[in-house]
Every structure is written in C-alpha cells, then in structure tokens.
Amino acid sequence: MHSDELHRCLTDAYDTMTFDRLAETGVTTGWRCLDIGSGSGSVARWLAERVAPTGEVVATDIKPHHIPDGPCLTAVEHDVVTDPLPEAAFDLVVARLVLQHLPERLAVLGRLVRSLKPGGWLHIEEFDASYEPPLLTPDEESARLYTAFLDAKCAVMRAGGGDPHWARNAPAAMRAAGLVDIAPRPRIELRTAGSPGLRMQLNHTYHLRDELLAAGMTEAQLADVRALMRDPSFCAASSVVYSVHGRRPHAEEQADGLRPRPEDAR
Numbered sequence: 001m002h003s004d005e006l007h008r009c010l011t012d013a014y015d016t017m018t019f020d021r022l023a024e025t026g027v028t029t030g031w032r033c034l035d036i037g038s039g040s041g042s043v044a045r046w047l048a049e050r051v052a053p054t055g056e057v058v059a060t061d062i063k064p065h066h067i068p069d070g071p072c073l074t075a076v077e078h079d080v081v082t083d084p085l086p087e088a089a090f091d092l093v094v095a096r097l098v099l100q101h102l103p104e105r106l107a108v109l110g111r112l113v114r115s116l117k118p119g120g121w122l123h124i125e126e127f128d129a130s131y132e133p134p135l136l137t138p139d140e141e142s143a144r145l146y147t148a149f150l151d152a153k154c155a156v157m158r159a160g161g162g163d164p165h166w167a168r169n170a171p172a173a174m175r176a177a178g179l180v181d182i183a184p185r186p187r188i189e190l191r192t193a194g195s196p197g198l199r200m201q202l203n204h205t206y207h208l209r210d211e212l213l214a215a216g217m218t219e220a221q222l223a224d225v226r227a228l229m230r231d232p233s234f235c236a237a238s239s240v241v242y243s244v245h246g247r248r249p250h251a252e253e254q255a256d257g258l259r260p261r262p263e264d265a266r
Helices: 002-023 042-051 105-114 140-159 166-176 196-207 209-214 219-229 251-258
Strands: 032-036 056-061 073-077 090-096 116-128 134-136 180-187 190-192 235-237 240-247
Touching: 002 042, 002 090, 002 116, 002 196, 002 240, 032 042, 042 056, 042 073, 042 090, 105 116, 105 166, 116 166, 134 140, 140 196, 140 209, 140 219, 166 180, 166 240, 190 196, 196 209, 196 219, 209 219
Parallel strands: 032 056, 032 090, 056 073, 090 116
Antiparallel strands: 116 240, 134 235, 180 240, 190 235
C-alpha cells in the first residue's frame, strides 16, 4: 500500500519535468529505450507512446508487477547491479531515482553508458537532500522536529549504502564515464500540505517506519511530524532535484577528442 502511494506521489510530482526533459533528447518513432527501476511504469508508458509504432521500450525493475506490458512496451524483472545488459543497444536509457540508492552506482553508471548506441542518450534524475529546509512552522520545536526527521531519513539511506547528496555529483560522473553534451538542470519546489512532494515525505514516515526508529526517532516523534506535515500552515523547500542527460559520442567524435588542438602545440 505504501509503495503504491509512493509511486503516485513520484508520478504527480515529477513526471511533467521528466517528460519535458526526455523530449529534449529527440526521442521519437523507432527509438529503442531502456527504463531502469521503472517503478509504476509511468515514464516507460510515455516513452512507448513516443517511439510507437516501430520502436521498443524495455522497462526493468526488481519487482516489475506495477508495469503492464503494452504496445511497444515490455516489462522485465532485472537487477541492474547484478544482471547483464546488452551493449550498444539503446538510443535512450533512463534512470530516475535509482543510482543514489546503490553503493555500486559508478559501476552501474558505466554499464548504462556501455548499453547506449553511439549517439544515444543517458538521462538521470536524483535528489540532493542537503537542502530541503522547513520554511514556515508553527514554532521552533516543529522546525527542529522536521529537521530531525530529514536527518534520520538521510541516515537510513546511508545505512543502506546510498548517498542522499549524490545528485550534485551526477554531471561530473557522467562526464567521467565518457558522455558529452551533458546538460544538468536543478529544480526546487515548495512542499505544502497535500502537495505531492510533502505527501511523499509523509509516506516515508510509514514506509520507512522501522528504519527511522532504528535511526533514533521515536513513535511519538513520527506521530508529531505526520501531524506537522498535514498542517495547512506548514511549508518547506524541497530537496534539489537534478535532471541530467548526456550523450555517448560517436567513434569519430572520440577520435577528434584525442587529436591535439592547435593551442596545445604552442
């Protein structure tokens, strides 16, 4: 139940941004696309509509039951850390809110790059949770409580091998992996009672309850922070969402990159 609600929140909060950015890659009829960690499948379904009728979208997840097969869309059970990927096979690879959770993120990033055809695009979206402060709270104690909840959530991610701040490193990591035309775009939004972003935070208090308790929060604190996030007077800044894509160069571009520039000969 909590997983379904989390997928709804992510869809409501970020699909429009994701679709706008994916459209910038030129994805169109006939493209072959890979959506890693597809979740509810909303991104994969949008891609399938864009590549129809001759293209293909492969949507993968460890538990792909949320993703119904459809025209130009195939759901596959797949662990991106351990299961193989074909090389030079896709025009577009999407990894939304996946890599920062993985201790092996850089190795996985390299495999995603190798799965691209020359000229193909990799699109990554991740949160940088180093900035998401409360802006309006009933009192100072409520602000401290919300901040303690955010700190506990980051501790939970780190305990699992994730990095809640990795998003800011994604552009440089993509360049180091050999991509070109890298285009990062950060976004911050307002989280208010009932908004998708704050509903997602509220969902975390249930979905991650045991982990948050292990990180030092109490049941009473969880109940209080839930009440705070339902308070119409409360608002907070979101974490920074980094939406980044980059392109795998063609062989001739790589060769040009190895040639000395005239200024280097001076």
